[in-house]
Amino acid sequence: MKLSKRLQQVAELVPEGAVLADIGSDHAYLPVYLVEQGRIRQAVAGELNQGPYESAQRTVREAGLSHLIEVRKGDGLAVLGAGEASAVAICGMGGGTIVDILSAGRDKLAGVQCLILQPMTDSDRLRKWLHDNGWRIAAEELVVDEGILYEIVQAEPGDERYKDSLWYEIGSVDLLKHHPLFPQKVSAAIKKIGRVLQNLRKSQGGLAAQKREALLQKKKRLEEVLKSCKQR
Structure with a gap:
C-alpha cells in the first residue's frame, strides 16, 4: 500500500504497537498500510457513508487483512467501544467537524493515549478544544501534498495551555520553529x-x-x- 504524502506523514505519528481507530477512514488506506508495515496490532476503520464504507471493506478484503482490520459503519466515535482503541486518527475534515466528533464521543476516548488529527480548516479551534479537554499537543507536522500545505496535530492526555494566543492559530512555535515548512x-x-x-x-x-x-x-x-x- 502506497500512501499520499499527507497520509504518510499522518502514519508516522501513529504510535508503534497501537490499536488504531481511523475515523472517516474513506478507503481504509491508512490502517491497511500501518498493519502491512507491522506498525500497529489491529485497527477499526469507521465510515458514516455507504460508498466509502464499501470502499474501505473492499480495500481491507483485497489486502487479506479482515482478521486485523474491522470496517464499521457509524457516526464518528460511535463505531467504538470505550477502551477499545489506544490511538484515534481523524483526518481530512474541518477542525470544527473534528471537534464535534471528539465532543460527541468523549466517553469513547477513555484509554486513548494518542490522537492524530489533520484538520483542513479551523486548526485554532481544534487546538483550543484539546487544551480545554485534558489533552496536550505533543507534536505538530506540516506537509505539502499536491501544492496544498497540511497541518497535522498529535495530542496525548495531559495539562497544557498556550500563554501566547497566537500559537492556537499557527501552532506551537516551540514545536515548529525548526520545521522547513x-x-x-x-x-x-x-x-x-x-x-x-x-x-x-x-x-x-x-x-x-x-x-x-x-x-x-x-x-x-x-x-x-x-x-x-x-x-x-
Whole structure:
C-alpha cells in the first residue's frame, strides 16, 4: 500500500504497537498500510457513508487483512467501544467537524493515549478544544501534498495551555520553529491578513478601525515569528 504524502506523514505519528481507530477512514488506506508495515496490532476503520464504507471493506478484503482490520459503519466515535482503541486518527475534515466528533464521543476516548488529527480548516479551534479537554499537543507536522500545505496535530492526555494566543492559530512555535515548512505557513498567514486589511480600507467607523488595529498587531507578531525562523 502506497500512501499520499499527507497520509504518510499522518502514519508516522501513529504510535508503534497501537490499536488504531481511523475515523472517516474513506478507503481504509491508512490502517491497511500501518498493519502491512507491522506498525500497529489491529485497527477499526469507521465510515458514516455507504460508498466509502464499501470502499474501505473492499480495500481491507483485497489486502487479506479482515482478521486485523474491522470496517464499521457509524457516526464518528460511535463505531467504538470505550477502551477499545489506544490511538484515534481523524483526518481530512474541518477542525470544527473534528471537534464535534471528539465532543460527541468523549466517553469513547477513555484509554486513548494518542490522537492524530489533520484538520483542513479551523486548526485554532481544534487546538483550543484539546487544551480545554485534558489533552496536550505533543507534536505538530506540516506537509505539502499536491501544492496544498497540511497541518497535522498529535495530542496525548495531559495539562497544557498556550500563554501566547497566537500559537492556537499557527501552532506551537516551540514545536515548529525548526520545521522547513513553518516559514511558508507563517508567510501565508501574513498574506491572508494583508488581503483582509486591503478590503477593510473601504470600511468606516470605530469597529472597522478597531479591527484594522487588531489585524495590524497580529501581522506584526507574525512578521516577528517569521524573522526569528529565518535567523535560525
